[in-house]
Amino acid sequence: MNRINTFKDAIAYFESFILSSNQYTKNFRFLKLDRTYNLLKLLGNPHQEYPIIHITGTSGKGSTSMMAAAILQEAGYKVGLHTSPHLQKVTERYLINQQLMSNDVLIQYCNKLKKIIDWIIENDIENKPSYFEILVCLAFLYFADYHVDWAVIEVGMGGRFDSTNVCNSRVSVITNIGLDHTKVLGDTIKKIVTEKMMIIKPNTLAVTGVNQPSALKIVRDYAVSVNTKLLELNQDFSVNNYKLINDKNIFNYKNGKFSFDKLELSLCGQYQAYNASLAITTVLALKDPKINERIIRQALNQIYFPGRMEQLKLFGKNIIMDGAHNPMKMQALSNTLVKLFPKQKMPIFFCAKYDKDMTAMIKNLLPIASEFIITSFSALIDSGKNVMASKENIYKAIRKIDKNIKISKIDMQQIPDIIKSLKNDNIIITGSLYFIGEVRNVLRLSWHSHN
Template structure:
């Protein structure tokens, strides 16, 4: 098989949730357990950190991986979905998995993959864990695909479990109350394994405490102990690029000072508190290996170059500035608007598109009413057709122009914008992926 034939097999043999939605969802972890047995249980051959949450889990995963890399460990990183290249999902010390390994895995195990009728995500998890075991990583940072309890990644026994936050997303699968969603996310809590929860909420805190207590798992709520204070800093990351300079305190005492983060979105402040708590809980699990404060600072500063993280309040153009942001649910949009409120610009050109299973009507009402709106669609089958989006927006009192793809929308916004305007592309990770692939 060629590499492209291998990708076609992975994408087409059974549906891929991130592309087609509900038709690809499987609420059953047994096929993944069967695959692990066939592969000789690679998930038992490396240490791991398991990360879930409604928002922020991708950023926290990349930040943790970068810090552990800076400490000298050989670090596997499994995330989803990818933006441009399938191999972004599986990295070791920032390097994407080789095409030949992907092809070789499918060729060697195709009979079993077919027999077990595995989904795209199940096959990809098997590929990642097999790769990490074969390459003898010291530790792997594993991001949950969706939920936690029934996610295919939930076959590992991690050193640490991390739950960034809980919000409303994928409610058709995870439940329509925060408590129900918390139960699904808390499914990654393992007996005796420390768990860090990023944000305290009155509906979810009792759920997490009860499940952690049941499993005798020590639990830390990051925002109950850690706080952040922004500083002037020294923008040594990239001249002209936005960055976040801050100090983190634990129970009122300085913990990590001199942070310079290229992830400048307002919501990244919460992610940094979750990250700090996770590092502090992880240290005792690493034995003699030391993760110093300098490793933490270096890992945060180098996260983009170390791990290839993109699409989080990322500037891709100037005069006018063009920013890409993967916010895709109401909580994410609200956090994005906090960051937007701190920006200085003359007019806002807002490019929005989403997938069909999002509550886009609620999100439309959250977006700035004074923005010039450009409606478009991501290039995945799961997309909300731009005609439907534009019609619904106009009916709700939020008219905008219609564009068949994000590249067309960006060009239209550029043509209409002045140099001191701001163009913001948001609503879907797939829309950001399209922008990165075509811009």
């Protein structure tokens, strides 16, 4: 076996397993759990060594995961957090008590996995794992080796056939349902919720913020069929008296005997208050005496999650970066910006994946846009290469809706100079999370670059 000695070589090895973008959409049958189960078995089934909270949803699953992990950590637990995709470095996917995996540790795990994967390729080619499957198994192994007390695992896409769905979670969370990844998950709310709800395990607990009556009924019926108690937003718990003060969310939370007034959340946006309510309900459902109001308040007040309504002061400007990569997220972003900056229009840097509903995303941005500054780049991501929409296609999508708004086409490397040249104090950077990651690279920001 050729040993991996550098971080760059480790990344290249992992990326050699990335499928073509067509394999996910043209051959849905490729999505199955057999390969993940097989690799985990050869690793000693590390995913069975600690309790897990499993979180899916069209929007908010990353933020909800981050908040649930933060509360558990504040309560004194050692918590592993798996999220995807990463913005800048693959090690962002593996946090233990908010600390990124180091480059050296990633190299060590790359070699551990490579030894087994080489054997699979030579002796059991049908079970050759994909890039995402390998990275998920790495998370389970890493958390087991470092003896976490809890792991919070964010789904990559969907639920039923997502590689993370090999875990036997104590609590499953479905944040909400919208139309995204429709080529894989289905083109209706009913089809998508049917995929996502399959993370719910028998005889456990589930929490949901799904609000469409028909979709909620499907989740309810499934929970009953597997004897799992379902806690519902606006039925079993609620958020009210929401206010946005000094870039912080202030809200009241109610859940049976629990009533927490004027909770402060460092993540901005009303939708983050709803995400927080899901996280709070999830950890309270554990009935752990270590988790109380004081712990919850402290955790929520110091959350930091790059690329999610992230505000930075750069070049004398207030920069807001948010990976609002589908229409649901973009509507939430737009609503928040209207509250933050009433009656203001701002320049918007925008780039999205080619398979997104750009028309709906752009329509949501137009009420707050003074101009669009668009770009594109070549990205190698979990599901293929060159998946970003071209500048020309983005331009056409905007012009189809608005014939007059100013549109500038730029290269990624021009972003710092363009920001400096703009006269506006507030600047928005949004679209794909991959775009946010590339922008952070261009601006030379690290994971911990925040005010």
